[in-house]
Amino acid sequence: MDLLGARAPTRDDALAADAADPLAGFRARFAGTDDDAPDRLLYMDGNSLGRMPLATPAALARVVEREWARGLVGSWATWIGAATRLGDVLAGGVLGAQPGEVLVGDSTTVNLYKLLVAGLDARPGRDVLVCCADDFPTDRYVVAEVARARGLTVREVPADVDAGLDPAVLAAALDDRVAVVVLSHVAYRSGALVDLPATTRLARDAGALVVWDLSHSVGAVPVELTAAGADLAVGCTYKYLNGGPGAPAFLYVRRELQEQLRSPIAGWFGQRDQFAMGAVYEPAEGIERFGAGTPPVIGMAAVEVGARLVAEAGVERLATKARALTGLAVRLADAQLASLGVRLASPRDEARRGAHVTVAHPRAWQLTQALVERGVVPDFRTPDRVRFGPAPIYTRFVDVWDAVSRFRDVLADRSYERFPEQHARVT
Structure with a gap:
């Protein structure tokens, strides 16, 4: 699969690599x-929706037609531990984490809020939150609103929109406040990859916790949370994990931290004795304390199918192929x-690039529409990016x-000029 030695790979080279x-058998x-x-x-x-x-349909049918339709409430004996059971599938097969460190449920945004506030409360006397100025909007919004509610200061670290975050710039923003x-492991726009272990050590040396957003890396880029010494992480399951639109997200908390943290959203699925229906909230032991409301059972069934496929394929093998595809x-x-x-609007060095590639052109929005018309589905990212x-x-x-050949044709025949210059709402 090494196509990087050829100056201009041919289509026959691509066929030979296939x-x-x-991993070719997984396509079917x-x-x-x-x-x-x-x-x-x-x-x-695939980095927006796998x-x-x-x-998947059979897995959903099993939950709907057998467990729900016939089992009714009795099926809660199967469902009650699904969030942690599926969390263990992700931990061992995808995230390089330990059993009991991953919980599935809620959205990435909600999980980010939970871990951010829990981490903040575990660092009393510190009044600064740090994020990347070019990070995915929801991450910056959550940081800003938590800071506003608590009267804290936000330090938005600048980053090059193509090259990503400079570790030296981040280091300058870290102190005892x-x-x-x-931080995102992979930049959503350019695919720039942050060194997770080194950055985690950098923050830890300053006494801070890091919440990693793994949404654009999980399932295509090695994460290895335990080996990296990561403290906290969140991520979605509908991109490379192929869990479907609106699929529940996950959160990770290193085991040694779990008893030190308290989720700011107290719900009955995070209660120590859930069915005692007690008047006072007491957090459960372990990762379950970060549960809140009733987990999305049907959505988790779809996530499990995708997660097990990724685990079967092997993240290292997937990452090797991703580097070759993007290369x-x-x-x-x-x-x-x-x-x-x-x-090119992504890092050229594969060691600094995740599993997607972005290019820049002043008419990127129009080009994206023309590509879709030609049967190529990329996506558009502001201000002038086409992302593959x-x-x-x-x-x-x-x-x-x-x-890429069809992209060249669209540029050459200028068919993109037929489309109006406007931006879409994209997620």
Whole structure:
């Protein structure tokens, strides 16, 4: 799969890489991948919403038709521990964490709020929160609102929109006033990758906790939370984990920290003796103390299918392929798009890049619409970016080659000029 040695890889090179791909068999286990026509849909948005595993409908039907329809309330014997059971699947198979350190449920935003406030309360006397000025909006919004409610100071660390966060700039923002740092492992716009272990050590040396947002890395980039010494993390499951739209998120708390932290959202699924229905809230032991309301049982069934597929494929193998896929995209952008006014807007060094590649062009919004019309599905990111997210578990090298080829055609024939200049609401 090493296509990086070729100055301008050919389509035959891409086909040869597919023939040698040890993960090739996983493609057939996802919906919409059986069309091999020349005009087939080329899905390059797996980092926004992953494809549906073919096993997902049966998993949902089992919960709905058997456990709910026939088992009724008796099925809670199966459902009651699903959030921690699925958390252990993610911990061991995807996140490099220990059993009892991951909980599934709520959204990424809610989980971020819970861990941010819990971490803040565990650092009394510190009055500063740190985040990245170019981080995903919801992360910055949560940090800003917690700071506003508590009368704290926010230090938004600047970052290059293409190259990502400079560790030296972050280090300069850390001192004994910083309680919690919120950072994304992979930048949502450019794919720039932050060194998770080194950055965790940097914050810890300053006495601060880090809440990592793993949404754009989990399932495609090695995380290894235990080895990295990570304290806290959150992430979504509908991107590379293929859990479906609106799928429940997860949170991670290092075991040694769990008894020191208290979730700011007290709910009956975080209560020590849940069915005693006691008048006073007492947090449960372990990771379950970060539960709140009733978990989304149906959504978790879909997440489990995707998580087990990723675990079966192996994160290291997926990451190796992701580097090769994005490396191919970079080489092809240089060879086929640069002369037509497109600029690489992601780190060129694969060691500093996650699993997606972004390019810049002044008419990026229009180009995105024209690409969709041509059967290529990327996404647009402000201010002028087209982002390609080839999910390694089902995307082929020839798909990347053909997607860039169609991109070149759209640029060359200027068909994108037919589309109005406007921005869409994107998530």
